[in-house]
Amino acid sequence: MAVEDEIRAKARELLASGEAEVVVGFVEGTLPLTARPALVKDAADADRLVWNRCCTPGLARYVLEYIRDRRKRRDFDAAKARKVAVVAKPCDARALVTYIQENQFGPGDVYIIGVNCAPMVDRNKVLAAVGAYRVEGADVDGDEVVVATTDGGEERLPLGDYVDASCAACTRLEPPLADVVLGEKAAPAAEDPYARVREHEARGSDERWAWVVEEVGRCIRCYACRQVCPACYCEECFAEQRNPAWIGPATAEEDLIAFHLVRVFHTAGRCVECGECERACPMDIPLRVLSEKLVKDVKEKFGYVAGVNPEEAPPLATYKPDDSNEGFL
Amino acid sequence: MAAGKVKRSDLPRFLEAAKAAGYDVFAPARAPEGWSFAPYEGGAVDLDGYLLTTLSAKALALPQLEAFLAYDGNDGRLVGADESKRLVFGVRPCDARALALVDKVYLSRGFRDPHYLSRRDNTVLIVSACHQPAPTCFCTSVGGGPADAAGADVMAYKSGDELLLDATSSKGEEFLKAAKLEKASDAALKKTKAACAKVADTMAPLWELEALRPILYKNFDAPAWEELAARCVSCGACTFVCPSCHCFDVADEGKHGRGSRLRFWDACTQSRFTLHASGHNPRARKGQRYRQRVLHKFYYFHENWGENLCVGCGRCVVACPVNVDIREAVTAVAAGK
Numbered sequence: 001m002a003v004e005d006e007i008r009a010k011a012r013e014l015l016a017s018g019e020a021e022v023v024v025g026f027v028e029g030t031l032p033l034t035a036r037p038a039l040v041k042d043a044a045d046a047d048r049l050v051w052n053r054c055c056t057p058g059l060a061r062y063v064l065e066y067i068r069d070r071r072k073r074r075d076f077d078a079a080k081a082r083k084v085a086v087v088a089k090p091c092d093a094r095a096l097v098t099y100i101q102e103n104q105f106g107p108g109d110v111y112i113i114g115v116n117c118a119p120m121v122d123r124n125k126v127l128a129a130v131g132a133y134r135v136e137g138a139d140v141d142g143d144e145v146v147v148a149t150t151d152g153g154e155e156r157l158p159l160g161d162y163v164d165a166s167c168a169a170c171t172r173l174e175p176p177l178a179d180v181v182l183g184e185k186a187a188p189a190a191e192d193p194y195a196r197v198r199e200h201e202a203r204g205s206d207e208r209w210a211w212v213v214e215e216v217g218r219c220i221r222c223y224a225c226r227q228v229c230p231a232c233y234c235e236e237c238f239a240e241q242r243n244p245a246w247i248g249p250a251t252a253e254e255d256l257i258a259f260h261l262v263r264v265f266h267t268a269g270r271c272v273e274c275g276e277c278e279r280a281c282p283m284d285i286p287l288r289v290l291s292e293k294l295v296k297d298v299k300e301k302f303g304y305v306a307g308v309n310p311e312e313a314p315p316l317a318t319y320k321p322d323d324s325n326e327g328f329l
Numbered sequence: 330m331a332a333g334k335v336k337r338s339d340l341p342r343f344l345e346a347a348k349a350a351g352y353d354v355f356a357p358a359r360a361p362e363g364w365s366f367a368p369y370e371g372g373a374v375d376l377d378g379y380l381l382t383t384l385s386a387k388a389l390a391l392p393q394l395e396a397f398l399a400y401d402g403n404d405g406r407l408v409g410a411d412e413s414k415r416l417v418f419g420v421r422p423c424d425a426r427a428l429a430l431v432d433k434v435y436l437s438r439g440f441r442d443p444h445y446l447s448r449r450d451n452t453v454l455i456v457s458a459c460h461q462p463a464p465t466c467f468c469t470s471v472g473g474g475p476a477d478a479a480g481a482d483v484m485a486y487k488s489g490d491e492l493l494l495d496a497t498s499s500k501g502e503e504f505l506k507a508a509k510l511e512k513a514s515d516a517a518l519k520k521t522k523a524a525c526a527k528v529a530d531t532m533a534p535l536w537e538l539e540a541l542r543p544i545l546y547k548n549f550d551a552p553a554w555e556e557l558a559a560r561c562v563s564c565g566a567c568t569f570v571c572p573s574c575h576c577f578d579v580a581d582e583g584k585h586g587r588g589s590r591l592r593f594w595d596a597c598t599q600s601r602f603t604l605h606a607s608g609h610n611p612r613a614r615k616g617q618r619y620r621q622r623v624l625h626k627f628y629y630f631h632e633n634w635g636e637n638l639c640v641g642c643g644r645c646v647v648a649c650p651v652n653v654d655i656r657e658a659v660t661a662v663a664a665g666k
Contacts, residue, residue, distance in 0.1 A: 133463050
C-alpha cells in the first residue's frame with residue numbers, strides 16, 4: 001500500500017474508533033507543488049489527506065496549538081480528552097519530542113503517525129527554472145518533477161536538483177518517536193549539513209557582521225519565521241513585550257538584528273532543523289545559517305542533538321561539571 | 330495629448346534624463362527576495378523578466394517605518410515630509426490601483442496626511458501594462474485589469490522594440506511633455522492596448538463581484554472562515570506584501586530624554602492587532618482575524634469608500650507559508666460553505 005493510502009487508513013481508523021479527536025495532516029494545496037496543513041476531524045474526510053514530496057510545512061505547532069486551545073476551553077475535561085494524531089515527518093516528530101521534553105504535553109496526548117522521509121521539493125526552485133508564469137501545474141513522478149506548461153507542453157526536471165535545501169542536508173530521515181512508522185527508510189543525504197555554516201564561520205567578524213546587516217536588514221518583521229518555528233511557541237514573545245521593551249517595535253536595523261539574533265539564541269539546543277523559518281520568509285533571508293550554527297555548536301560542545309530522545313534533558317535545562325565553558329567571560 | 334514612445338534600448342537614457350531633471354528614479358531590479366523597486370543605477374530594465382516585485386510599490390508612498398515627531402529634552406518638532414521628486418517606473422496596474430485606493434484613506438474627507446500627501450504629490454508613476462499574467466494574478470476578478478490606468482500617471486505599453494507612453498493624469502502629461510518624446514502613432518497604441526485586452530480575456534473572473542459583496546457579509550458566520558484559517562500561522566506576511574493593506578501602529582521610542590514618535594505597518598492577521606490593555610481580544614481566533622482581512626478587502630472598504638480594496642495581485646497567495654489562498658476563501662464563503 002502506498003504511504004498516502006496507509007496514512008488515510010490510519011487516520012480513518014483513529015477517528016472512527018474515537019482514539020483521536022483530530023488528525024493533523026496534509027491536504028492538496030491551491031498552487032502547483034503545494035501540500036498544506038489541515039485538521040481533519042471526521043473519518044469521512046480522511047481521504048482528503050495526501051502524502052507527497054510537497055509536504056514541507058511543519059505540523060508540530062498545530063498539535064501544540066490544538067492541545068493548548070482545548071485546555072483553555074471551559075468544558076475541557078482532561079480525563080475525557082482524546083488523542084491528537086499527527087502525520088509526522090522526522091523533523092515534525094523531533095519537534096514533538098522537544099514539546100514532551102519541555103512538558104508542553106505528555107506522550108499519551110498524541111498519536112504520532114511517523115513517516116520515513118523522502119526529501120521534499122523546493123517549489124520556488126522549480127518555478128524559477130521554468131518561469132513562474134509558464135507553470136500550469138506540476139507533480140513529482142519518480143525521480144522527476146513534471147511541469148505542465150501554459151502552452152500545453154511538459155518539462156521534466158531531475159528531482160535531485162530541486163530538493164529543498166534543508167531536506168538535502170538532513171541526516172535524520174526516521175522519526176525518533178512514533179506510534180506507527182510508515183514508508184521506506186531512505187539513505188541519508190551525502191551533503192555536508194553544515195556547509196553554509198562553515199562558510200559563515202570562515203568569514204572574519206567584520207564580514208560576518210556585514211552579512212547579518214545585509215541579510216537580516218531585509219526583514220519586514222512579518223514574524224513568519226517565528227510563527228512557523230516549532231521552537232518559537234512562547235505565548236508572549238520578547239520581541240513584542242513593551243514593558244520592558246527589549247527591542248523597538250518596527251524595522252529599525254538594530255531592532256531587526258536584535259530580533260533575529262535573540263530569537264535564534266532562544267532556539268539553541270531546541271532547533272530541530274526543519275528549515276521552516278527560511279522557507280516561510282517572504283524576503284528569502286537565509287535564516288538557517290544562524291540556526292544551524294547553533295545546532296552545530298550545541299552538537300560539538302555539548303554532544304546534544306535536539307528532539308531525539310524524550311527522556312534526555314536538553315543542554316540548557318541541565319548542568320554537567322565538564323560542560324563547555326567556552327564563551328564565558 | 331498624443332502618446333510618446335521610447336525605443337526599449339533607449340529606456341536607460343530616458344530614465345537617466347529623468348534623474349538629470351531632478352527625479353529620484355526607481356525601477357524594478359533583481360533582489361535577493363526576487364524583485365524590488367530599487368533606486369535606478371543605470372543599465373537595462375528587464376521588462377520581460379519580472380512579473381511582480383516581492384513587496385509592492387506601497388512602501389514608496391507609505392514606508393514601513395517613519396518618524397513624524399521627534400523630541401530632545403523639552404524641544405519637540407514635527408518631522409518634515411519627504412519632498413523629494415520621484416519617478417517610479419514599471420509599477421504594475423494592480424499596485425497603482427492599490428495606491429489610488431489607499432489615497433482615499435489618507436487624503437480625503439477633510440483629512441490629508443502630510444507625509445503621505447507629499448510622497449504622492451511628488452511621485453510620477455509610470456505603470457507598465459501587463460502583457461503576461463502570473464498564475465496567481467486575478468485582477469480581472471476585482472475590477473482591475475492588465476491595462477487598468479487607475480492611479481497611473483503614465484501608462485507604458487510594450488510594442489515591438491518600443492515602449493509607448495500614454496499620459497493618464499495631468500502630472501503624467503507634464504512629465505511626458507518635459508521628456509520631449511517622439512510621438513507614438515495612434516494605430517500602434519490601439520494595437521498594444523488590444524493585446525492587453527486579449528491578456529484580460531485569458532483571465533476569466535473568479536466570481537461576479539457585485540453579487541459577491543452582500544453574500545460575503547451575509548455569510549459572516551460561515552464555518553469556512555474558521556476552517557480555512559485553521560492553517561493560518563498568524564504571521565503578517567500576507568498583509569505586508571499586500572499593496573493595499575494600509576493599517577499602521579504608532580509607538581514612542583526613546584531613551585535618555587530623546588526619541589521619536591513612529592508610525593509603522595501593522596497586520597490584522599497577527600494576534601496582538603486587537604489585543605486590549607485589559608487582556609481581552611475581540612479577535613482572539615484566527616478565523617475572526619482572517620475574516621476581518623478578507624471582509625475589509627471585499628466588504629468594509631466598499632461600505633466606506635465605494636470600491637473594493639483587493640486588487641488581485643496574488644502576492645498574499647504566494648507569500649503565505651501555509652497556502653492560505655484568498656481566492657479560495659472568497660469563493661468558499663460566497664458558496665455558503
